[in-house]
Amino acid sequence: MAVTIPPKDFKERCFELRGLIKDLKLNTEALALHPVFSEEQSCPYQHSEMKANVKLAYRHLEDARMRFGKAVQAYDGGTSCYPR
Secondary structure, eight states, rough: OOOOOOOHHHHHHHHHHHHHHHHHHHHHHHTTTGGGGOOOOOOTTHHHHHHHHHHHHHHHHHHHHHHHHHHHHHHTTTTOOTTT
């Protein structure tokens, strides 16, 4: 007989994903300090383009984390989930 694991509570899963995104944000932020930025550029504006895309990815992660918070807020009937 196959054992099925019940899905996690919606709210708890959202908080779990928010935590994973927080870790991704920290790693993304660290990427902006990568030693490659002290090396010679192979074309003009290469490093600024790289940093801009890393910054944009960071902002999208911030937005995704906030959206999970908003999903919990809607689940709770409009009550804010902050500071968790």
